[in-house]
Amino acid sequence: AKSKSKGSYALFNDDFGITIDRQHQMERELKLSIHNNELCCYFQPQYDYEKKSIVGFESLARWHSAKFGMVSPVTFISMAENTGFIKELGRFVVDQTFAFAKTIQGRGIRVSFNASPVELLQADYVNYVIERFCYYGLTPGSVAIEVTESSLIESFDEVIKKFKILSGYGIYVYLDDFGTGFSSLTYLKNLPIHSVKIDKSFIDEVVTDRVGRDIVDMIVRLAKRLNLEVIAEGVETQAQIECIYDCGCRMIQGYFISPPVPWERALSLLDVMHK
Ligand code: C2E
Ligand code: CA
Ligand code: CA
Ligand code: CA
Numbered sequence: 001a002k003s004k005s006k007g008s009y010a011l012f013n014d015d016f017g018i019t020i021d022r023q024h025q026m027e028r029e030l031k032l033s034i035h036n037n038e039l040c041c042y043f044q045p046q047y048d049y050e051k052k053s054i055v056g057f058e059s060l061a062r063w064h065s066a067k068f069g070m071v072s073p074v075t076f077i078s079m080a081e082n083t084g085f086i087k088e089l090g091r092f093v094v095d096q097t098f099a100f101a102k103t104i105q106g107r108g109i110r111v112s113f114n115a116s117p118v119e120l121l122q123a124d125y126v127n128y129v130i131e132r133f134c135y136y137g138l139t140p141g142s143v144a145i146e147v148t149e150s151s152l153i154e155s156f157d158e159v160i161k162k163f164k165i166l167s168g169y170g171i172y173v174y175l176d177d178f179g180t181g182f183s184s185l186t187y188l189k190n191l192p193i194h195s196v197k198i199d200k201s202f203i204d205e206v207v208t209d210r211v212g213r214d215i216v217d218m219i220v221r222l223a224k225r226l227n228l229e230v231i232a233e234g235v236e237t238q239a240q241i242e243c244i245y246d247c248g249c250r251m252i253q254g255y256f257i258s259p260p261v262p263w264e265r266a267l268s269l270l271d272v273m274h275k
Helices: 006-010 020-032 073-083 086-103 117-121 125-135 156-168 200-205 210-225 238-246 263-273
Strands: 039-048 053-065 069-071 110-114 143-148 171-178 195-198 229-233 251-253
Touching: 020 053, 020 073, 039 086, 039 110, 039 263, 053 073, 053 086, 053 251, 053 263, 069 073, 073 086, 086 110, 086 117, 086 125, 086 143, 086 263, 110 171, 117 125, 117 143, 117 156, 125 156, 125 171, 143 156, 156 171, 195 210, 200 210, 200 229, 210 229, 210 238
Parallel strands: 053 110, 110 143, 143 171, 171 195, 195 229, 229 251
Antiparallel strands: 039 053, 039 251, 053 069
């Protein structure tokens, strides 16, 4: 199937750094991924270092393509957005996440999932989330939606309205990748959100860089003042955990605890790491 003319190799798509030809193939495969059972969610523990217990999971989409191998969500999410497949993909993620949350209901665990700005701005996205939340009979506080600060850029008021509707049902809102956006400190106090997730780029530096540590310290203190929970993401070492804990943050997510794992494996982690 590799009968390309010499010229077609020059046709690169800037977004993915791959040939247009390959991109179109991948788009076609992506559209079939749900039907072909290639799409699933993995779950990464969110760990309370003080309680020494898993208190949450983040649901992360995975595409094991028969043709392309493991494709990063960074690639296939934006591809799905460009092709319109994002609607189906997003609904799939919501359903997987809620089904998982239902399975572990009653154990005091919250399962979060990601919504890109494009998804959040779809007219019927929030309605779908609420409809499924009710369908699965989930209890308030058992799931959370992770959104980035960039969601707020385009239509601030509209997005705030959506946050309020979601939290009204007990679907918590987390501000993801906190500190990397355009933003933050000035409007943070008016946002109807439950938690902020400190971006990995700050966690990377927390041990080695004095300023990096000060930033984490400041984010944690500000969040506490505003009665927000803080989760540190991308924690990879014991030294980082200790440093973060010293800053007053007890909620940890990262490879040091566990990478994202398939459904069954997540359940068995819960057996050994949940109190
Ligand atoms: P994110 O929401 O910031 O997710 C955190 C990413 O960091 C995940 O990458 C996770 O596997 C990775 N990670 C967690 N702990 C560590 C660590 O200790 N070290 C390192 N190096 N990485 C760590 P992943 O799963 O590849 O997802 C990348 C991004 O793709 C996510 O960033 C999110 O923006 C997007 N994404 C993933 N799944 C979905 C989804 O279902 N829907 C939407 N809209 N976006 C998704
Ligand atoms: Ca996230
Ligand atoms: Ca993040
Ligand atoms: Ca990120």
